[in-house]
Amino acid sequence: METLKVIKIGGNIIDDEAALDAFLSEFSKIKSPKLLVHGGGKLATQLSKQMNVEVKMVDGRRVTDQDTLDIITMVYAGKINKQIVAKLQSKQCNALGFTGADGNSIVSDKRPVKTIDYGFVGDVKHVNPAVLNLLLENGITPVFCAITHDEKGQLLNTNADTIASELAIGLASFYQTELYYCFEKNGVLQDINDDNSVIEHINTTAYEKLVEDGIISDGMLPKLNNCFHAIQKNVKKVCIGKPEMLFDASSKFTTITAD
Amino acid sequence: METLKVIKIGGNIIDDEAALDAFLSEFSKIKSPKLLVHGGGKLATQLSKQMNVEVKMVDGRRVTDQDTLDIITMVYAGKINKQIVAKLQSKQCNALGFTGADGNSIVSDKRPVKTIDYGFVGDVKHVNPAVLNLLLENGITPVFCAITHDEKGQLLNTNADTIASELAIGLASFYQTELYYCFEKNGVLQDINDDNSVIEHINTTAYEKLVEDGIISDGMLPKLNNCFHAIQKNVKKVCIGKPEMLFDASSKFTTITAD
Numbered sequence: 001m002e003t004l005k006v007i008k009i010g011g012n013i014i015d016d017e018a019a020l021d022a023f024l025s026e027f028s029k030i031k032s033p034k035l036l037v038h039g040g041g042k043l044a045t046q047l048s049k050q051m052n053v054e055v056k057m058v059d060g061r062r063v064t065d066q067d068t069l070d071i072i073t074m075v076y077a078g079k080i081n082k083q084i085v086a087k088l089q090s091k092q093c094n095a096l097g098f099t100g101a102d103g104n105s106i107v108s109d110k111r112p113v114k115t116i117d118y119g120f121v122g123d124v125k126h127v128n129p130a131v132l133n134l135l136l137e138n139g140i141t142p143v144f145c146a147i148t149h150d151e152k153g154q155l156l157n158t159n160a161d162t163i164a165s166e167l168a169i170g171l172a173s174f175y176q177t178e179l180y181y182c183f184e185k186n187g188v189l190q191d192i193n194d195d196n197s198v199i200e201h202i203n204t205t206a207y208e209k210l211v212e213d214g215i216i217s218d219g220m221l222p223k224l225n226n227c228f229h230a231i232q233k234n235v236k237k238v239c240i241g242k243p244e245m246l247f248d249a250s251s252k253f254t255t256i257t258a259d
Numbered sequence: 260m261e262t263l264k265v266i267k268i269g270g271n272i273i274d275d276e277a278a279l280d281a282f283l284s285e286f287s288k289i290k291s292p293k294l295l296v297h298g299g300g301k302l303a304t305q306l307s308k309q310m311n312v313e314v315k316m317v318d319g320r321r322v323t324d325q326d327t328l329d330i331i332t333m334v335y336a337g338k339i340n341k342q343i344v345a346k347l348q349s350k351q352c353n354a355l356g357f358t359g360a361d362g363n364s365i366v367s368d369k370r371p372v373k374t375i376d377y378g379f380v381g382d383v384k385h386v387n388p389a390v391l392n393l394l395l396e397n398g399i400t401p402v403f404c405a406i407t408h409d410e411k412g413q414l415l416n417t418n419a420d421t422i423a424s425e426l427a428i429g430l431a432s433f434y435q436t437e438l439y440y441c442f443e444k445n446g447v448l449q450d451i452n453d454d455n456s457v458i459e460h461i462n463t464t465a466y467e468k469l470v471e472d473g474i475i476s477d478g479m480l481p482k483l484n485n486c487f488h489a490i491q492k493n494v495k496k497v498c499i500g501k502p503e504m505l506f507d508a509s510s511k512f513t514t515i516t517a518d
Binding site: 147 | 358397
Protein backbone atom coordinates (compact mmCIF):
# COMPACT_ATOMS: atom_id res chain seq x y z
CA MET A 1 0.00 0.00 0.00
CA GLU A 2 1.09 3.53 -0.74
CA THR A 3 1.93 5.85 2.17
CA LEU A 4 -0.37 8.78 3.04
CA LYS A 5 0.94 11.52 5.32
CA VAL A 6 -1.75 13.24 7.42
CA ILE A 7 -0.20 16.42 8.80
CA LYS A 8 -1.70 18.70 11.41
CA ILE A 9 -0.50 22.24 12.01
CA GLY A 10 -1.61 24.50 14.84
CA GLY A 11 -1.86 28.14 15.76
CA ASN A 12 1.88 28.68 16.23
CA ILE A 13 2.36 28.22 12.47
CA ILE A 14 -0.94 29.70 11.28
CA ASP A 15 -0.48 32.95 13.22
CA ASP A 16 3.00 33.53 11.78
CA GLU A 17 2.79 34.45 8.09
CA ALA A 18 6.46 33.73 7.32
CA ALA A 19 6.41 30.41 9.20
CA LEU A 20 3.21 29.37 7.42
CA ASP A 21 4.64 30.24 4.03
CA ALA A 22 7.87 28.35 4.74
CA PHE A 23 5.89 25.35 5.98
CA LEU A 24 3.61 25.32 2.92
CA SER A 25 6.64 25.48 0.60
CA GLU A 26 8.09 22.36 2.20
CA PHE A 27 4.70 20.68 2.47
CA SER A 28 4.05 21.16 -1.25
CA LYS A 29 7.29 19.29 -2.04
CA ILE A 30 6.17 16.09 -0.29
CA LYS A 31 5.86 13.56 -3.06
CA SER A 32 3.59 10.97 -1.45
CA PRO A 33 -0.17 11.56 -1.14
CA LYS A 34 -0.78 13.99 1.71
CA LEU A 35 -3.54 15.67 3.62
CA LEU A 36 -3.32 18.83 5.74
CA VAL A 37 -5.37 19.64 8.85
CA HIS A 38 -5.11 23.13 10.30
CA GLY A 39 -6.23 24.60 13.59
CA GLY A 40 -7.53 28.10 13.98
CA GLY A 41 -4.93 30.20 15.74
CA LYS A 42 -5.71 33.54 17.32
CA LEU A 43 -7.79 35.01 14.47
CA ALA A 44 -11.14 33.70 15.71
CA THR A 45 -10.57 35.25 19.14
CA GLN A 46 -9.51 38.54 17.53
CA LEU A 47 -12.61 38.62 15.34
CA SER A 48 -14.83 37.77 18.32
CA LYS A 49 -13.46 40.80 20.13
CA GLN A 50 -13.93 43.05 17.08
CA MET A 51 -17.55 41.87 16.86
CA ASN A 52 -18.15 42.07 20.62
CA VAL A 53 -18.85 38.35 20.88
CA GLU A 54 -17.78 37.02 24.26
CA VAL A 55 -15.12 34.29 24.18
CA LYS A 56 -16.01 31.61 26.74
CA MET A 57 -13.46 28.92 27.55
CA VAL A 58 -14.03 25.95 29.86
CA ASP A 59 -10.97 23.76 30.60
CA GLY A 60 -9.15 25.25 27.61
CA ARG A 61 -12.03 24.49 25.25
CA ARG A 62 -14.04 27.11 23.45
CA VAL A 63 -17.76 27.16 24.27
CA THR A 64 -19.41 27.49 20.87
CA ASP A 65 -22.68 29.42 20.81
CA GLN A 66 -24.32 30.40 17.49
CA ASP A 67 -22.31 33.64 17.12
CA THR A 68 -19.07 31.84 17.91
CA LEU A 69 -19.88 29.07 15.43
CA ASP A 70 -20.47 31.72 12.73
CA ILE A 71 -17.13 33.35 13.55
CA ILE A 72 -15.30 30.03 13.53
CA THR A 73 -16.88 29.05 10.22
CA MET A 74 -15.87 32.38 8.72
CA VAL A 75 -12.31 32.30 10.04
CA TYR A 76 -11.44 28.58 9.82
CA ALA A 77 -13.36 27.50 6.70
CA GLY A 78 -13.20 30.93 5.04
CA LYS A 79 -10.14 33.05 5.58
CA ILE A 80 -7.54 30.57 6.86
CA ASN A 81 -8.57 27.58 4.77
CA LYS A 82 -8.82 29.49 1.49
CA GLN A 83 -5.59 31.41 2.05
CA ILE A 84 -3.80 28.09 2.61
CA VAL A 85 -5.42 26.54 -0.47
CA ALA A 86 -4.48 29.54 -2.66
CA LYS A 87 -0.90 29.52 -1.34
CA LEU A 88 -0.53 25.80 -1.99
CA GLN A 89 -1.83 26.29 -5.54
CA SER A 90 0.89 28.91 -6.08
CA LYS A 91 3.40 26.25 -4.99
CA GLN A 92 2.08 23.71 -7.53
CA CYS A 93 0.22 21.68 -4.91
CA ASN A 94 -3.33 21.05 -6.12
CA ALA A 95 -5.16 21.64 -2.83
CA LEU A 96 -8.89 21.48 -2.11
CA GLY A 97 -10.41 22.87 1.10
CA PHE A 98 -12.71 20.79 3.31
CA THR A 99 -14.90 20.92 6.34
CA GLY A 100 -16.41 17.62 7.43
CA ALA A 101 -19.64 18.70 5.71
CA ASP A 102 -17.90 18.80 2.32
CA GLY A 103 -18.34 15.47 0.61
CA ASN A 104 -19.95 14.34 3.90
CA SER A 105 -16.39 13.45 4.87
CA ILE A 106 -16.60 13.70 8.70
CA VAL A 107 -19.82 13.10 10.63
CA SER A 108 -20.05 14.15 14.28
CA ASP A 109 -22.55 14.11 17.12
CA LYS A 110 -23.19 17.35 18.96
CA ARG A 111 -21.60 16.85 22.35
CA PRO A 112 -24.29 15.93 24.91
CA VAL A 113 -24.82 18.44 27.72
CA LYS A 114 -23.66 16.99 31.03
CA THR A 115 -22.38 19.49 33.58
CA ILE A 116 -21.13 21.84 30.85
CA ASP A 117 -22.93 22.86 27.66
CA TYR A 118 -20.15 23.28 25.08
CA GLY A 119 -22.71 24.39 22.50
CA PHE A 120 -22.07 23.54 18.86
CA VAL A 121 -19.13 21.23 19.48
CA GLY A 122 -18.89 17.91 17.68
CA ASP A 123 -17.45 14.56 18.69
CA VAL A 124 -16.45 12.60 15.58
CA LYS A 125 -18.72 9.62 14.84
CA HIS A 126 -17.23 8.43 11.56
CA VAL A 127 -15.20 9.39 8.51
CA ASN A 128 -16.48 8.71 4.97
CA PRO A 129 -13.21 8.18 3.10
CA ALA A 130 -14.58 7.60 -0.44
CA VAL A 131 -14.43 11.19 -1.75
CA LEU A 132 -11.07 11.82 -0.08
CA ASN A 133 -9.63 8.65 -1.58
CA LEU A 134 -10.98 9.61 -5.02
CA LEU A 135 -9.24 12.98 -4.80
CA LEU A 136 -5.99 11.62 -3.35
CA GLU A 137 -5.83 9.01 -6.14
CA ASN A 138 -6.05 11.89 -8.60
CA GLY A 139 -3.23 13.94 -7.06
CA ILE A 140 -5.43 16.34 -5.09
CA THR A 141 -4.43 17.37 -1.56
CA PRO A 142 -7.37 17.83 0.84
CA VAL A 143 -6.93 20.68 3.35
CA PHE A 144 -9.18 20.37 6.40
CA CYS A 145 -10.25 22.98 8.88
CA ALA A 146 -11.60 21.95 12.28
CA ILE A 147 -15.31 21.91 11.49
CA THR A 148 -17.55 18.88 11.01
CA HIS A 149 -21.32 18.38 10.66
CA ASP A 150 -24.11 16.16 12.01
CA GLU A 151 -25.76 15.22 8.66
CA LYS A 152 -28.82 17.18 9.84
CA GLY A 153 -27.63 20.55 8.57
CA GLN A 154 -25.66 21.60 11.64
CA LEU A 155 -21.99 22.57 11.45
CA LEU A 156 -19.97 21.66 14.55
CA ASN A 157 -16.71 23.00 15.98
CA THR A 158 -14.37 20.02 16.35
CA ASN A 159 -10.91 19.49 17.79
CA ALA A 160 -8.30 19.63 15.02
CA ASP A 161 -6.08 16.95 16.60
CA THR A 162 -9.06 14.60 16.62
CA ILE A 163 -9.92 15.41 13.01
CA ALA A 164 -6.35 14.55 12.00
CA SER A 165 -6.34 11.23 13.86
CA GLU A 166 -9.81 10.22 12.63
CA LEU A 167 -8.82 10.99 9.02
CA ALA A 168 -5.63 8.93 9.39
CA ILE A 169 -7.72 6.08 10.81
CA GLY A 170 -10.47 6.43 8.20
CA LEU A 171 -8.01 6.31 5.31
CA ALA A 172 -5.99 3.40 6.73
CA SER A 173 -7.95 0.93 4.59
CA PHE A 174 -6.65 2.64 1.42
CA TYR A 175 -3.19 3.76 2.52
CA GLN A 176 -0.45 3.05 4.99
CA THR A 177 -1.20 6.19 6.98
CA GLU A 178 1.31 8.23 8.96
CA LEU A 179 0.11 10.98 11.28
CA TYR A 180 2.26 14.06 12.02
CA TYR A 181 1.36 16.51 14.78
CA CYS A 182 3.37 19.70 14.32
CA PHE A 183 3.58 21.88 17.42
CA GLU A 184 5.95 24.26 19.16
CA LYS A 185 8.10 21.66 20.94
CA ASN A 186 10.55 19.09 19.59
CA GLY A 187 8.30 16.26 20.77
CA VAL A 188 7.63 14.53 24.06
CA LEU A 189 10.30 15.78 26.45
CA GLN A 190 11.91 13.88 29.31
CA ASP A 191 12.43 17.27 31.01
CA ILE A 192 9.73 19.78 30.09
CA ASN A 193 12.23 22.67 30.45
CA ASP A 194 14.82 21.15 28.13
CA ASP A 195 13.77 21.14 24.48
CA ASN A 196 16.71 18.84 23.70
CA SER A 197 15.50 16.05 26.00
CA VAL A 198 13.31 14.54 23.29
CA ILE A 199 12.11 11.00 23.83
CA GLU A 200 12.60 9.71 20.30
CA HIS A 201 10.48 6.60 20.46
CA ILE A 202 7.46 5.68 22.55
CA ASN A 203 5.55 2.41 22.34
CA THR A 204 2.56 1.27 24.38
CA THR A 205 4.66 -0.17 27.23
CA ALA A 206 6.92 2.89 27.44
CA TYR A 207 3.87 5.16 27.36
CA GLU A 208 2.25 3.55 30.38
CA LYS A 209 5.48 3.96 32.33
CA LEU A 210 5.90 7.62 31.26
CA VAL A 211 2.35 8.42 32.46
CA GLU A 212 2.98 6.52 35.72
CA ASP A 213 6.21 8.47 36.29
CA GLY A 214 4.44 11.81 35.62
CA ILE A 215 6.69 12.61 32.62
CA ILE A 216 3.60 12.84 30.43
CA SER A 217 0.92 14.95 32.04
CA ASP A 218 -1.40 17.92 31.55
CA GLY A 219 -1.69 19.11 27.95
CA MET A 220 0.30 16.21 26.53
CA LEU A 221 -2.02 13.53 27.90
CA PRO A 222 -4.99 14.11 25.54
CA LYS A 223 -2.55 14.60 22.63
CA LEU A 224 -0.88 11.27 23.30
CA ASN A 225 -4.16 9.50 23.94
CA ASN A 226 -5.15 10.66 20.44
CA CYS A 227 -1.89 9.23 19.11
CA PHE A 228 -2.33 5.81 20.69
CA HIS A 229 -5.97 5.71 19.67
CA ALA A 230 -4.76 6.15 16.07
CA ILE A 231 -2.05 3.50 16.48
CA GLN A 232 -4.62 1.03 17.82
CA LYS A 233 -6.79 1.69 14.77
CA ASN A 234 -4.22 0.76 12.11
CA VAL A 235 -2.35 4.04 11.70
CA LYS A 236 1.23 2.92 11.08
CA LYS A 237 3.05 5.58 13.06
CA VAL A 238 2.45 8.94 14.71
CA CYS A 239 5.13 11.62 14.97
CA ILE A 240 5.07 14.68 17.22
CA GLY A 241 7.45 17.59 16.95
CA LYS A 242 8.29 20.81 15.16
CA PRO A 243 7.39 20.98 11.45
CA GLU A 244 11.09 20.42 10.64
CA MET A 245 10.56 16.74 11.46
CA LEU A 246 8.91 16.42 8.04
CA PHE A 247 11.70 17.97 6.01
CA ASP A 248 14.95 17.92 7.94
CA ALA A 249 16.52 14.49 8.29
CA SER A 250 18.72 15.66 11.18
CA SER A 251 15.86 16.96 13.35
CA LYS A 252 14.77 15.16 16.50
CA PHE A 253 11.14 14.37 17.27
CA THR A 254 9.01 11.71 18.94
CA THR A 255 7.77 8.70 17.00
CA ILE A 256 4.94 6.65 18.43
CA THR A 257 4.33 3.07 17.38
CA ALA A 258 2.41 0.11 18.82
CA ASP A 259 5.55 -1.75 19.83
CA MET B 260 -24.00 13.40 -23.52
CA GLU B 261 -25.55 13.67 -20.09
CA THR B 262 -27.12 17.00 -19.05
CA LEU B 263 -25.47 19.14 -16.37
CA LYS B 264 -27.48 21.93 -14.78
CA VAL B 265 -25.41 24.91 -13.59
CA ILE B 266 -27.62 26.97 -11.30
CA LYS B 267 -26.86 30.41 -9.92
CA ILE B 268 -28.72 31.92 -6.98
CA GLY B 269 -28.36 35.47 -5.75
CA GLY B 270 -28.85 37.57 -2.64
CA ASN B 271 -32.65 37.54 -2.75
CA ILE B 272 -32.60 33.81 -1.92
CA ILE B 273 -29.47 33.76 0.25
CA ASP B 274 -30.70 36.55 2.55
CA ASP B 275 -34.05 34.81 3.17
CA GLU B 276 -33.54 31.71 5.34
CA ALA B 277 -36.92 30.13 4.50
CA ALA B 278 -36.53 30.81 0.76
CA LEU B 279 -33.01 29.34 0.81
CA ASP B 280 -34.16 26.23 2.63
CA ALA B 281 -37.08 25.72 0.23
CA PHE B 282 -34.77 26.23 -2.75
CA LEU B 283 -32.18 23.77 -1.44
CA SER B 284 -34.88 21.15 -0.84
CA GLU B 285 -35.97 21.37 -4.47
CA PHE B 286 -32.40 21.64 -5.74
CA SER B 287 -31.40 18.45 -3.91
CA LYS B 288 -34.15 16.55 -5.75
CA ILE B 289 -32.73 17.33 -9.20
CA LYS B 290 -31.64 13.96 -10.55
CA SER B 291 -29.16 15.00 -13.25
CA PRO B 292 -25.64 16.14 -12.36
CA LYS B 293 -25.81 19.67 -11.02
CA LEU B 294 -23.61 22.48 -9.79
CA LEU B 295 -24.62 25.45 -7.62
CA VAL B 296 -23.13 28.94 -7.71
CA HIS B 297 -24.15 31.39 -5.01
CA GLY B 298 -23.72 35.14 -4.65
CA GLY B 299 -23.09 36.87 -1.39
CA GLY B 300 -26.19 38.76 -0.35
CA LYS B 301 -26.17 41.44 2.30
CA LEU B 302 -24.06 39.62 4.89
CA ALA B 303 -20.70 40.93 3.65
CA THR B 304 -21.92 44.52 3.83
CA GLN B 305 -23.34 43.91 7.32
CA LEU B 306 -20.06 42.43 8.52
CA SER B 307 -18.08 45.30 6.95
CA LYS B 308 -20.18 47.74 8.98
CA GLN B 309 -19.73 45.72 12.18
CA MET B 310 -15.97 45.75 11.60
CA ASN B 311 -15.86 49.41 10.55
CA VAL B 312 -14.57 48.55 7.08
CA GLU B 313 -15.79 51.07 4.55
CA VAL B 314 -17.91 49.64 1.71
CA LYS B 315 -16.89 51.29 -1.56
CA MET B 316 -19.02 50.73 -4.65
CA VAL B 317 -18.24 52.01 -8.17
CA ASP B 318 -20.95 51.45 -10.80
CA GLY B 319 -22.60 48.83 -8.60
CA ARG B 320 -19.37 46.90 -8.15
CA ARG B 321 -17.65 46.43 -4.83
CA VAL B 322 -14.13 47.85 -4.62
CA THR B 323 -12.15 45.09 -2.94
CA ASP B 324 -9.28 46.22 -0.74
CA GLN B 325 -7.46 43.74 1.53
CA ASP B 326 -9.92 44.12 4.44
CA THR B 327 -12.88 43.70 2.09
CA LEU B 328 -11.33 40.62 0.49
CA ASP B 329 -10.89 39.10 3.96
CA ILE B 330 -14.52 39.81 4.79
CA ILE B 331 -15.75 38.40 1.49
CA THR B 332 -13.63 35.27 1.93
CA MET B 333 -15.01 34.79 5.44
CA VAL B 334 -18.62 35.39 4.46
CA TYR B 335 -18.82 33.82 0.98
CA ALA B 336 -16.39 30.89 1.30
CA GLY B 337 -16.94 30.45 5.04
CA LYS B 338 -20.36 31.12 6.47
CA ILE B 339 -22.64 31.05 3.40
CA ASN B 340 -20.87 28.31 1.47
CA LYS B 341 -20.55 25.93 4.42
CA GLN B 342 -24.11 26.51 5.62
CA ILE B 343 -25.37 25.65 2.13
CA VAL B 344 -23.15 22.55 1.97
CA ALA B 345 -24.32 21.36 5.41
CA LYS B 346 -27.97 21.96 4.50
CA LEU B 347 -27.60 20.07 1.22
CA GLN B 348 -26.02 17.16 3.08
CA SER B 349 -29.06 17.05 5.38
CA LYS B 350 -31.18 16.74 2.23
CA GLN B 351 -29.16 13.79 0.91
CA CYS B 352 -27.31 15.88 -1.67
CA ASN B 353 -23.57 15.16 -1.42
CA ALA B 354 -22.29 18.73 -1.80
CA LEU B 355 -18.69 19.97 -1.75
CA GLY B 356 -17.83 23.67 -1.41
CA PHE B 357 -15.49 25.44 -3.81
CA THR B 358 -13.72 28.66 -4.50
CA GLY B 359 -11.82 28.86 -7.79
CA ALA B 360 -8.63 28.17 -5.79
CA ASP B 361 -9.94 24.76 -4.71
CA GLY B 362 -8.75 22.14 -7.17
CA ASN B 363 -7.38 25.11 -9.16
CA SER B 364 -10.82 25.11 -10.76
CA ILE B 365 -11.10 28.78 -11.85
CA VAL B 366 -8.09 30.93 -12.68
CA SER B 367 -8.48 34.71 -12.95
CA ASP B 368 -6.38 37.75 -13.67
CA LYS B 369 -6.50 40.65 -11.24
CA ARG B 370 -8.38 43.36 -13.09
CA PRO B 371 -5.89 45.89 -14.49
CA VAL B 372 -6.14 49.41 -13.08
CA LYS B 373 -7.42 51.84 -15.72
CA THR B 374 -9.41 54.80 -14.44
CA ILE B 375 -10.71 52.81 -11.46
CA ASP B 376 -8.76 50.48 -9.18
CA TYR B 377 -11.22 47.75 -8.23
CA GLY B 378 -8.60 46.16 -5.98
CA PHE B 379 -8.64 42.37 -5.59
CA VAL B 380 -11.20 41.70 -8.30
CA GLY B 381 -10.66 38.89 -10.78
CA ASP B 382 -11.62 38.49 -14.43
CA VAL B 383 -11.88 34.80 -15.28
CA LYS B 384 -9.07 33.52 -17.51
CA HIS B 385 -9.93 29.84 -17.65
CA VAL B 386 -11.70 26.95 -15.94
CA ASN B 387 -9.93 23.66 -15.19
CA PRO B 388 -12.81 21.21 -15.41
CA ALA B 389 -10.95 17.96 -14.55
CA VAL B 390 -11.55 17.88 -10.78
CA LEU B 391 -15.14 19.06 -11.18
CA ASN B 392 -15.83 16.40 -13.77
CA LEU B 393 -14.27 13.74 -11.52
CA LEU B 394 -16.57 14.75 -8.66
CA LEU B 395 -19.70 15.09 -10.82
CA GLU B 396 -19.09 11.62 -12.29
CA ASN B 397 -19.06 10.31 -8.73
CA GLY B 398 -22.33 11.92 -7.70
CA ILE B 399 -20.84 14.92 -5.90
CA THR B 400 -22.42 18.37 -6.30
CA PRO B 401 -19.91 21.26 -6.36
CA VAL B 402 -21.12 24.44 -4.63
CA PHE B 403 -19.23 27.57 -5.73
CA CYS B 404 -18.93 30.92 -4.04
CA ALA B 405 -17.85 33.98 -6.03
CA ILE B 406 -14.10 33.84 -5.33
CA THR B 407 -11.34 32.79 -7.71
CA HIS B 408 -7.53 32.95 -7.61
CA ASP B 409 -4.60 33.93 -9.79
CA GLU B 410 -2.41 30.81 -9.30
CA LYS B 411 0.11 33.07 -7.54
CA GLY B 412 -1.48 32.80 -4.10
CA GLN B 413 -3.95 35.65 -4.43
CA LEU B 414 -7.69 35.16 -3.91
CA LEU B 415 -9.87 37.42 -6.09
CA ASN B 416 -13.46 38.61 -5.73
CA THR B 417 -15.28 37.58 -8.91
CA ASN B 418 -18.75 38.17 -10.32
CA ALA B 419 -21.00 35.19 -9.52
CA ASP B 420 -22.91 35.39 -12.83
CA THR B 421 -19.58 35.16 -14.67
CA ILE B 422 -18.45 32.21 -12.55
CA ALA B 423 -21.68 30.37 -13.43
CA SER B 424 -21.34 31.02 -17.16
CA GLU B 425 -17.63 30.13 -17.25
CA LEU B 426 -18.29 26.87 -15.40
CA ALA B 427 -21.11 25.99 -17.81
CA ILE B 428 -18.74 26.74 -20.72
CA GLY B 429 -15.81 24.90 -19.15
CA LEU B 430 -17.84 21.76 -18.54
CA ALA B 431 -19.50 21.77 -22.00
CA SER B 432 -16.91 19.30 -23.31
CA PHE B 433 -18.09 16.71 -20.77
CA TYR B 434 -21.79 17.50 -20.51
CA GLN B 435 -24.64 19.10 -22.37
CA THR B 436 -24.68 22.10 -20.04
CA GLU B 437 -27.71 24.18 -19.14
CA LEU B 438 -27.30 27.44 -17.25
CA TYR B 439 -30.01 28.77 -14.91
CA TYR B 440 -29.88 32.30 -13.48
CA CYS B 441 -32.35 32.56 -10.61
CA PHE B 442 -33.27 36.12 -9.68
CA GLU B 443 -36.23 38.12 -8.37
CA LYS B 444 -38.11 38.54 -11.66
CA ASN B 445 -39.89 36.02 -13.87
CA GLY B 446 -37.35 36.58 -16.65
CA VAL B 447 -36.79 39.20 -19.32
CA LEU B 448 -39.91 41.35 -19.29
CA GLN B 449 -41.51 43.11 -22.25
CA ASP B 450 -42.80 45.71 -19.76
CA ILE B 451 -40.47 46.15 -16.78
CA ASN B 452 -43.45 46.99 -14.53
CA ASP B 453 -45.45 43.88 -15.43
CA ASP B 454 -43.98 40.66 -14.04
CA ASN B 455 -46.37 38.69 -16.26
CA SER B 456 -44.99 40.13 -19.51
CA VAL B 457 -42.26 37.48 -19.71
CA ILE B 458 -40.53 37.04 -23.05
CA GLU B 459 -40.38 33.26 -23.05
CA HIS B 460 -37.78 32.76 -25.75
CA ILE B 461 -34.94 34.91 -26.99
CA ASN B 462 -32.51 33.96 -29.71
CA THR B 463 -29.63 36.00 -31.13
CA THR B 464 -31.77 37.81 -33.72
CA ALA B 465 -34.54 38.61 -31.24
CA TYR B 466 -31.91 39.81 -28.72
CA GLU B 467 -30.43 42.37 -31.09
CA LYS B 468 -33.90 43.77 -31.77
CA LEU B 469 -34.78 43.90 -28.04
CA VAL B 470 -31.61 45.88 -27.29
CA GLU B 471 -32.30 48.19 -30.28
CA ASP B 472 -35.85 48.80 -29.03
CA GLY B 473 -34.61 49.57 -25.51
CA ILE B 474 -36.59 46.66 -23.98
CA ILE B 475 -33.33 45.22 -22.63
CA SER B 476 -31.27 47.87 -20.90
CA ASP B 477 -29.45 48.78 -17.68
CA GLY B 478 -28.91 45.88 -15.30
CA MET B 479 -30.21 43.28 -17.75
CA LEU B 480 -27.64 44.05 -20.43
CA PRO B 481 -24.55 42.56 -18.73
CA LYS B 482 -26.68 39.61 -17.53
CA LEU B 483 -27.83 38.85 -21.08
CA ASN B 484 -24.39 39.45 -22.56
CA ASN B 485 -23.19 36.74 -20.14
CA CYS B 486 -25.99 34.47 -21.40
CA PHE B 487 -25.17 34.90 -25.08
CA HIS B 488 -21.46 34.54 -24.38
CA ALA B 489 -22.28 31.14 -22.86
CA ILE B 490 -24.54 30.19 -25.76
CA GLN B 491 -21.78 31.06 -28.24
CA LYS B 492 -19.41 28.82 -26.29
CA ASN B 493 -21.42 25.60 -26.52
CA VAL B 494 -23.76 25.97 -23.56
CA LYS B 495 -27.00 24.39 -24.80
CA LYS B 496 -29.46 26.82 -23.24
CA VAL B 497 -29.65 29.55 -20.63
CA CYS B 498 -32.75 30.21 -18.54
CA ILE B 499 -33.48 33.33 -16.49
CA GLY B 500 -36.30 33.61 -13.98
CA LYS B 501 -37.43 32.86 -10.46
CA PRO B 502 -36.14 29.62 -8.90
CA GLU B 503 -39.57 28.07 -9.57
CA MET B 504 -38.52 27.70 -13.21
CA LEU B 505 -36.45 24.73 -12.13
CA PHE B 506 -39.20 22.86 -10.29
CA ASP B 507 -42.62 24.08 -11.39
CA ALA B 508 -43.59 23.03 -14.91
CA SER B 509 -46.29 25.70 -15.08
CA SER B 510 -43.98 28.63 -14.30
CA LYS B 511 -42.99 31.16 -16.95
CA PHE B 512 -39.40 32.24 -17.53
CA THR B 513 -37.04 33.27 -20.31
CA THR B 514 -35.10 30.69 -22.28
CA ILE B 515 -32.14 31.83 -24.36
CA THR B 516 -30.82 29.78 -27.24
CA ALA B 517 -28.61 30.48 -30.26
CA ASP B 518 -31.47 30.28 -32.73
